[in-house]
Amino acid sequence: MSLRYGTQPPPGLSRRWGRHGSMVSLCSLILILWAVEALAITVSISSTPPPQTIRPDADVARVTLAVQRDGQPLSHGRIQVKVTAPPRPSWLSTDFPVVEATTLLDLASDLQDGAFSFDYLFPIRGAYTFDVALQPVADSPQFDPVTIQQSWQLHENPAEIRNVWLLVLGLFMLGGVFGLVLARSAQAKSALLMTVMLISTGLVMQAEGDVRGQAGAAKTQQVVRGESGWMLQVDSTPAQGTVGEQVRFDIVLTKDGEVFAEATELSLELHHIEDDKSIFKTAILASKGETSQHLQFFDGAPHRVNITARPVAHDQAAQPLQAVFDMEVNGIQPPLAVKLRTMALLIGVLIIGMAAGWFCPVGSKETGGAPIC
Incomplete structure (x- = not known):
């Protein structure tokens, strides 16, 4: 009896140890997950103003991407950011339908104090997609490349919503007036029908117009020479921008005819000349005096490009x-399907107004025949 109890734990001890063992295992798992999370690289995307208050084609937002490793800013690394426009909506088109579902920005830079930022005028409403890629740079702590994807939802500008409702109300009232006239006068009926036919023919001819722009030259080059053998060269491909397509800017800073081999700071700004406002601006850090950036002009108007380059540190x-x-x-021009869908919606509102005016009861002769609807 004593030998049996001497080789086995007292009653209840195994159950208590089982419970304590489970708690120890759980705590160990939590510590391991915490350690892995601490070692992971995290990327947060924020903006000023916040995304929920940005008004498309009205507010220039400062977008900041903050990168951390071990809970501290990642000071050495290369980041690539690609911003894709929202997909095409099912019903009402946006102000710039050609840029829908296209790549707006494709930027690359070395991190500065664990962050990268740019100012941008987001053109349309909808869900934007941010594709971010991180990779290590030479002569710095190494890490596995990281890719993340994040979406932003931008709501329509309240002023645009108000204008749409005013247009719908105006078309409905105009249709109501047409309906009243058609119901009361056969002569006016034929005249209005002829007018509608002419308007419809004009709309169809406009919808079937050419939807492509004129192609520009393949490439243009800008060269700026400075003192002591410095030179800045900017190649733009193609030479003219096209809405819906990207332009590649190849920027090279040279010293005595050779690409500058040390860290270089560059700034890139796009300015809308007609609206007299900046639509994009960023500061880029390159490991040497050479970089390529891809951007899209979403409005078919002249823009001014301003590029500045200088060495970070030099004797x-x-x-x-x-x-x-x-x-x-x-x-x-917008695609034919977008035009037809928009015209169908607007003509539908007009027809509903005409139906309301057509069936509106008309008063008796004593009241002058005025409508009483």
């Missing part, structure tokens, strides 16, 4: 070199 204090040039942008 000889070099003045920043600045290339400023204007770029024409070819506007593209």
Whole structure:
């Protein structure tokens, strides 16, 4: 009896140890997950103003991507950011239907204090997609490349919503007036029918018009020469922008005919000339004096491009070199399907108004025959 109890734990001890063992295992798992989370690289995307209050084609937002590792800003790394426009809506088109579901920005830069930011005028409402890729740089702590995807939902500008409702109300009232006239006068009926036929013919001819812009030259080059052998060269491909398509800017800073081999700071800004406002601006850090950036002009109007480059640190204090040039942008008409859908919606509102006016009861001769609806 004593031998049996001497080789086995007292009653209840195994059950208590089982419970304590489970708690120890759970705590160990939590610690492991916490350690893995601490070592993971995280990317947060924020903006000023916040996404829920950004008004498309009205507010220039400052977008900031913050990268952390071990809970601290990742000071050495290369980030690539691709921003894709919202997909095409099912019903009402946006102000720039050609840019829907296209890539607006494709930017690359070395991180500065664990962050990268840019100012941008988001053109349309809908869900934007941010594709972010991180990779290590030479002569710095290494890590596995990271890719993340995040979406932003931008709501329509309240002013645009008000204008749409005013247009719908105006068409409905106009249709009501047409319906009243058609119901009361056969002569007016034929005249109005002829007018509707002419308007419809004009709309169809406009809808069937050419939807492509004129193609520009393959490439243009800007060269700015500075003192002490410095030179800034900017190649734009193609030479003219086209709505819905990206333009590639190849920027090269050279010293004595060779690409500058040290860290270089560059700034890139796009300015809408007709509206006199900046639509995009960013500061880029390159490991050497060479970089390529891809951007899309979403409005078919002339833009001014401003590019500045300077070495981060150099024995000889070099003045920043600045290339400023204007770029024409070819506007593209909306696709035929978008035009037809928009016309169908507007004509539908007009027809509903006409039906309301047609069936509106008319008063007796004593009341002058005025409608009483």
